[in-house]
Amino acid sequence: MNKVLIIEDEVTTAAQVHEALAINSVEADIAKDGAEGIKMFNEREYDLVLLDLKMPGMDGEQVLTEIRKVDPFVDVIVYTNYSEFADIKKLTNIGIQGYINKGPKADLSELLETILEKLAPLTEEGVNKLIKHTPEELFDE
Amino acid sequence: MNEEYIMQKEYSETISALRYSGDIKSAIAKCIEAIEHFPDNNFFYKILGDLYVQIDNFEKASKAYLEQLKRLHTRPDQFKIFARFYRYLENKTSEDFVREFRSTIAASIRSGDIAPGIAKQLSLFFGKEFITDPEILELFKKTDNDINLREVRKFIENKISTQDINIVRTIIDYRIASIDRHKSRQTDEYFISVSERLEMFDRALVLVKNINGFLHNPTGVRTLLRICRKLNDYSVAENSLVLNEKYIEDSDFNVQYELVYYYEFNKNDILLNRTLRKMRSSASSSAPIARTLYNFYLRFNMFDEAKEASLHMKQLASASNRSIQHHGRFEEQQIETEQGIWTKLQDLVSDQEHNRQMIAIRDLLKGFSHELGQPITNIRYSIQLHQMKIKKGVASTENIENLLKLILSQTERIGSMLARFRPIISSRSKAEYFNVFGRISAVFTDLNTRLETCGIKYSIIGDKFIHLWGDAIQFDQVFYNLILNSMQAIISHKNCGTITVIISKTKQEQVKISFSDDGPGIPNGITKQIFEPFFSTKEPSSEDGGEGLGLFIVWNILKMFNGSIRLNKEYAEGAKFDMIIPIKEGATKNE
Numbered sequence: 012m013n014k015v016l017i018i019e020d021e022v023t024t025a026a027q028v029h030e031a032l033a034i035n036s037v038e039a040d041i042a043k044d045g046a047e048g049i050k051m052f053n054e055r056e057y058d059l060v061l062l063d064l065k066m067p068g069m070d071g072e073q074v075l076t077e078i079r080k081v082d083p084f085v086d087v088i089v090y091t092n093y094s095e096f097a098d099i100k101k102l103t104n105i106g107i108q109g110y111i112n113k114g115p116k117a118d119l120s121e122l123l124e125t126i127l128e129k130l131a132p133l134t135e136e137g138v139n140k141l142i143k144h145t146p147e148e149l150f151d152e
Numbered sequence: 153m154n155e156e157y158i159m160q161k162e163y164s165e166t167i168s169a170l171r172y173s174g175d176i177k178s179a180i181a182k183c184i185e186a187i188e189h190f191p192d193n194n195f196f197y198k199i200l201g202d203l204y205v206q207i208d209n210f211e212k213a214s215k216a217y218l219e220q221l222k223r224l225h226t227r228p229d230q231f232k233i234f235a236r237f238y239r240y241l242e243n244k245t246s247e248d249f250v251r252e253f254r255s256t257i258a259a260s261i262r263s264g265d266i267a268p269g270i271a272k273q274l275s276l277f278f279g280k281e282f283i284t285d286p287e288i289l290e291l292f293k294k295t296d297n298d299i300n301l302r303e304v305r306k307f308i309e310n311k312i313s314t315q316d317i318n319i320v321r322t323i324i325d326y327r328i329a330s331i332d333r334h335k336s337r338q339t340d341e342y343f344i345s346v347s348e349r350l351e352m353f354d355r356a357l358v359l360v361k362n363i364n365g366f367l368h369n370p371t372g373v374r375t376l377l378r379i380c381r382k383l384n385d386y387s388v389a390e391n392s393l394v395l396n397e398k399y400i401e402d403s404d405f406n407v408q409y410e411l412v413y414y415y416e417f418n419k420n421d422i423l424l425n426r427t428l429r430k431m432r433s434s435a436s437s438s439a440p441i442a443r444t445l446y447n448f449y450l451r452f453n454m455f456d457e458a459k460e461a462s463l464h465m466k467q468l469a470s471a472s473n474r475s476i477q478h479h480g481r482f483e484e485q486q487i488e489t490e491q492g493i494w495t496k497l498q499d500l501v502s503d504q505e506h507n508r509q510m511i512a513i514r515d516l517l518k519g520f521s522h523e524l525g526q527p528i529t530n531i532r533y534s535i536q537l538h539q540m541k542i543k544k545g546v547a548s549t550e551n552i553e554n555l556l557k558l559i560l561s562q563t564e565r566i567g568s569m570l571a572r573f574r575p576i577i578s579s580r581s582k583a584e585y586f587n588v589f590g591r592i593s594a595v596f597t598d599l600n601t602r603l604e605t606c607g608i609k610y611s612i613i614g615d616k617f618i619h620l621w622g623d624a625i626q627f628d629q630v631f632y633n634l635i636l637n638s639m640q641a642i643i644s645h646k647n648c649g650t651i652t653v654i655i656s657k658t659k660q661e662q663v664k665i666s667f668s669d670d671g672p673g674i675p676n677g678i679t680k681q682i683f684e685p686f687f688s689t690k691e692p693s694s695e696d697g698g699e700g701l702g703l704f705i706v707w708n709i710l711k712m713f714n715g716s717i718r719l720n721k722e723y724a725e726g727a728k729f730d731m732i733i734p735i736k737e738g739a740t741k742n743e
Contacts, residue, residue, distance in 0.1 A: 021526050021529070021530070023530045023534075023558070023562075024526070024530055024533060027534055027537050028533070030537060031536075031540060034541065034544055056240060056243075082239055084232060084235045084236060084239065085236075092521075092522060092525030092526070092528075092529060101351070104351055113529040114521075114524075114525030114529055115525070115528055117528065117529040117532040117533055118532070119532070119533045119536035119537055120540070123540075
């Protein structure tokens with residue numbers, strides 16, 4: 012049920028994130044640039060968008076703005092190895108739920124954890140699990 | 153564990169089992185049964201809603217979701233589940249259906265069936281028709297009349313300082329939708345400035361358009377142009393104003409200031425220069441205007457004009473000096489401050505060359521660290537992915553082989569990148585006198601076979617006797633890069649072409665080299681980016697490099713020669729670059 016959209020121009024990186032998500036049972040699509048990403052986002056529903064900031068053509072910030080016009084609620088995590096030049100404050104204003112560093116600090120587990128954590132409260136499985144395993148107090152709420 | 157909990161658990165397991173087996177009907181029946189037993193559990197309603205969505209019964213799905221909403225408390229993540237469902241409905245069903253659903257929700261809010269925390273989130277989600285907070289409703293009314301402006305301002309500033317932006321946005325939306333504006337002119341202007349400050353430029357623009365007569369005064373025009381500048385999109389301004397020559401003449405200085413940016417955006421050099429000239433006439437007696445103008449000259453590399461403006465600023469300063477005894481203490485201080493700024497500006501001029509080189513180096517490192525980051529990310533991710541697979545017990549020998557291959561290919565990528573940077577970073581820097589015409593001819597001769605294969609002819613025209621002092625091999629790199637770019641552009645377009653180089657000496661002891669081809673030229677939208685590192689129009693995977701370093705290297709080498717390169721935008725038959733390199737004293741040798 013959960014579906015992630017990876018917008019990333021670097022083919023190798025995108026493929027690795029895709030595979031890491033797959034072995035954690037999360038489905039993902041890859042868009043190789045901003046324009047394609049927006050097109051795909053408009054065509055089907057995604058639960059989370061992983062967005063590279065520095066891309067040829069439309070950059071991450073423009074893509075984010077477009078996405079927010081359509082859907083102010085979808086989780087967007089931006090990641091870049093260009094951190095010192097990303098205007099995080101501005102991005103936060105447009106609306107992002109997470110920021111991850113690539114480059115020398117790239118950490119796939121951290122990226123995955125962040126994604127899974129964002130998806131968690133909404134997964135079909137998660138909801139079922141929650142009903143199964145939550146302490147009783149939650150039902151008394 | 154109590155009995156109820158075990159039962160809920162059993163229900164949910166049965167429902168998901170049925171659901172995954174594809175028997176949605178039975179899953180729905182089971183879910184309804186569960187709800188009968190546990191009418192207060194919101195999760196079963198959510199699941200029921202999703203089940204109905206699965207069989208496209210939106211009517212029942214929305215009813216189930218509404219019931220879920222009524223059982224929600226204030227947890228924001230739970231609200232998000234609803235929000236996502238609503239967006240889904242918007243996409244899948246008719247406008248009427250969604251409107252009906254909204255009014256049902258609104259009715260539930262009014263009858264108190266929905267928790268206040270959730271009602272608040274709904275009002276922020278849906279906008280003003282859902283607002284129930286009496287304080288905000290009161291404020292809506294107050295924004296209709298300027299006599300309340302002080303109070304409104306206080307409220308808004310307070311919300312901004314506490315980061316309560318959603319409420320501010322809702323109030324701005326109320327102003328946008330307002331019809332009767334004849335008593336709220338100042339309030340609306342205030343909300344334009346708020347929207348602009350919060351970077352809600354789209355909303356600011358709608359307000360600008362909605363206020364009658366706002367564009368009849370300079371402040372309004374200036375605001376509109378400034379918002380458009382920040383948005384990087386002047387279409388609204390172009391639709392509302394005729395920004396022609398006459399407009400420049402009739403505008404005041406502040407509007408002209410914005411017009412400069414507009415003409416720069418539009419690449420209209422003629423009107424840009426006209427605006428600057430017009431501004432110069434207003435600068436004759438005003439120091440701040442002179443300073444603004446000076447900054448513009450620097451921005452557009454109009455150094456002669458900048459120098460003149462700087463002189464003019466000095467004159468204005470000494471004029472103030474002469475009358476200093478007539479001024480009070482305050483003016484005295486002010487003049488001192490301004491003098492300080494002028495001194496600094498003068499320093500800036502002499503530092504400018506140095507700064508430019510620093511900027512070039514910084515840009516180079518920026519690009520370099522970005523590009524290096526890509527293969528590093530890939531190497532790290534691939535190793536971490538493999539570790540993940542080992543942990544999960546799904547790693548294979550084939551995986552290891554692929555991993556090693558990938559790491560090797562990524563290090564090769566780093567290597568070839570370093571090789572491309574060599575022309576800039578090579579420390580050979582063997583300075584010598586060289587003949588400009590001769591070096592350029594030699595580069596063409598070296599590439600002659602490739603040029604002939606592509607059907608490209610070339611001609612080098614002009615002064616054969618100009619010499620420069622510097623690293624000749626780096627100088628060659630400028631032309632290797634330009635010629636290779638032209639070749640690729642021409643062959644992508646047609647099967648023959650011409651490259652022309654014209655060399656001349658300017659009055660200021662500079663050599664001017666213009667390099668042009670008759671290829672497809674550089675598309676208008678990207679002319680600003682072409683000198684940025686790693687900007688490329690070519691496919692990254694293509695064999696011709698396409699890493700976007702060519703023009704960046706050219707630009708850097710010219711910087712090392714204290715020179716510059718500009719794209720000639722007037723040239724329409726292809727691409728044309730104009731380079732200027734100062735000839736250092738003693739470098740000219742007439743043969």
